[in-house]
Amino acid sequence: MTTPAYEIRPLIVPASLDAPNAADFIAMVDVRNEIYREISANDDEAATPAQLLPHFQEDPDNDKHSWIVLVDDEVAGRVIVDIPAEQGSQVAYWTVELLERVQGRGIGSDLLELVEETARQAGRTVLESWAEHPEPADGVSVPRLPAPTGFGTIPRDRPARYYLRHGHTLEQVDRKSILDLDASLATTRALLADAETHSAGYRVEQWLLPIPAQYRESFAWAKSRMSTDAPTAGLEVDEEKWDLDRLERHEARYLEAGQTVLVTAAVHEATGDVVAFNELCSGADPTATTQQMDTLVLREHRGHRLGQLIKCAGILRWREIAPESRRIITWNAEENRPMLSINEAIGFAPAAYIGAWKKVLA
Ligand SMILES: CC(C)(COP(=O)(O)OP(=O)(O)OC[C@H]1O[C@@H](n2cnc3c(N)ncnc32)[C@H](O)[C@@H]1OP(=O)(O)O)[C@@H](O)C(=O)NCCC(=O)NCCS
Known part of the structure; x- marks a missing residue:
């Protein structure tokens, strides 16, 4: 050949x-x-x-x-x-x-x-x-x-x-899963109400980038935990260090790109820290499919339905921010049952499967 x-x-x-x-x-x-x-x-x-x-x-x-x-x-x-x-x-x-x-x-x-x-x-x-x-x-x-x-x-x-x-x-x-935003969001509202009854001691805060000053440090830490706390199977994943400069560079890229990023955070009332967050991101074109980027609940704050809380609050707010976007797309490891269960309950439907491949060079 x-x-x-x-x-x-x-x-x-x-x-x-x-x-x-x-x-x-x-x-x-x-x-x-x-x-x-x-x-x-x-x-x-x-x-x-x-x-x-x-x-x-x-x-x-x-x-x-x-x-x-x-x-x-x-x-x-x-x-x-x-x-x-x-x-x-x-x-x-x-x-x-x-x-x-x-x-x-x-x-x-x-x-x-x-x-x-x-x-x-x-x-x-x-x-x-x-x-x-x-x-x-x-x-x-x-x-x-x-x-x-x-x-x-x-x-x-x-x-x-x-x-x-x-x-x-x-x-x-x-x-890869898709949520049809033309469908009723009644279930999402009910799931939000349910999560609210289980998450005493936490409050929801929502921001379009950039993240406000008092939350930047704890948000950057939470961002860095994506590299350590999400399931990675046999993949090699570096632990990412996120300082405030890196956060600023991250924000600048999305803002310069003309994208809108909504961050929905759960703030721990006792410390005032972001302990869970979820990001929804538009294309530069407002009718484009929305991308669900990171979602994470810090390990020590799991078990309070914070994942469900921030995910549902994010989607409901997003409908007001980006009413022309008809779909949200998200990617999750197939073994990530806690995240998939929330997504399935909200109405995300599987659209395709992605292989993660690795080769170790001799
Ligand atoms: C996966 C991908 C990168 C492979 O590139 P490609 O150029 O098609 O790969 P090759 O041509 O080397 O091999 C493809 C097929 O052509 C055959 N082939 C290779 N050279 C050939 C030749 N000169 N004449 C005839 N057939 C040939 C191979 O045997 C292979 O057959 P198979 O599909 O039945 O296994 C390409 O299909 C692609 O871009 N897919 C979409 C993106 C993607 O999935 N990328 C994955 C990596 S990130």
């Missing part, structure tokens, strides 16, 4: 979208959106170039290496390798994404050399990557691959075969 001609070009991240060198970045975003549409058959994960640009700019917390892949002089895919800056990190996160029309020719396999070389040069030995494995069309039978956690399976599709062929192992299955 020979791989046909293609070109890889380091992605130029322009200072702004009006800059004379912005064309490759804009083409990259178009192709990204097209690839996600091919995978999911909807635009739930579509983003505008303006929205993504701040997420590609210099970031002291993460060294992002990106390339565009050109076939017949047209952008047809992209490669991204993220090198997190945590001290002692062994991990590189990567993505290879190609339009369907250029798949199946050996290009994706070829690009893995670039991924591995980039990781090695940064001194990283653990490659980790996520891919959506869409369900086959009705009536098409495809063997399935179980997660080693015992929770969830994925179809053994092209991306799965690609990972396996190149020595990657499936470590975890995540569920």
Whole structure:
């Protein structure tokens, strides 16, 4: 088998979208959106170039290496390798994404050399990557691959075969779920009322970014616990340090991107600290699907229905803030029963399964 001609070009991240060198970045975003549409058959994960640009700019917390892949002089895919800056990190996160029309020719396999070389040069030995494995069309039978956690399976599709062929192992299955915001929110209201009766000693506070001064320190700590307190199966996850500067950089990226982020927090009355939080994020386009980002209850504050409390309060407020957004999308580890139970009760329905893949480099 020979791989046909293609070109890889380091992605130029322009200072702004009006800059004379912005064309490759804009083409990259178009192709990204097209690839996600091919995978999911909807635009739930579509983003505008303006929205993504701040997420590609210099970031002291993460060294992002990106390339565009050109076939017949047209952008047809992209490669991204993220090198997190945590001290002692062994991990590189990567993505290879190609339009369907250029798949199946050996290009994706070829690009893995670039991924591995980039990781090695940064001194990283653990490659980790996520891919959506869409369900086959009705009536098409495809063997399935179980997660080693015992929770969830994925179809053994092209991306799965690609990972396996190149020595990657499936470590975890995540569920992507969708909440239809056109449906009644009566259940969410009832669940909020129920959570309120179990959460004495805590109050709900809600903010659009930036986080108010008196909560910044405890919020940054809670943010850092996402890396230690969420289920990670056999994946290697660095413990993230979040100081106030990192929080400010995080906020600036979303604000510059034109996104609205609602943080719903449970504040512990006795200490005044944020001990649980939930983030809902709009696209730059107000009609875009909303993304549920982090949700976390600190370990020592579990058992008070705070997860249910903040999740329901967040959704109800979000309807007022972003009335044009019709859906919320969320991702959870399939073994994360406490979170899935809350989401299922609210009405989130499974939409697809995501494989989390790992390879340890020799
Ligand atoms: C997963 C992905 C990156 C693989 O890229 P690709 O270029 O299609 O990969 P390859 O061409 O090397 O292999 C794909 C298939 O083509 C076959 N193939 C490879 N070279 C070939 C050639 N020259 N002629 C014919 N067939 C070939 C392979 O055997 C493989 O067959 P299979 O799908 O039955 O297992 C690509 O499908 C993709 O972008 N998918 C969407 C995004 C995604 O899931 N990315 C995962 C990593 S983040």
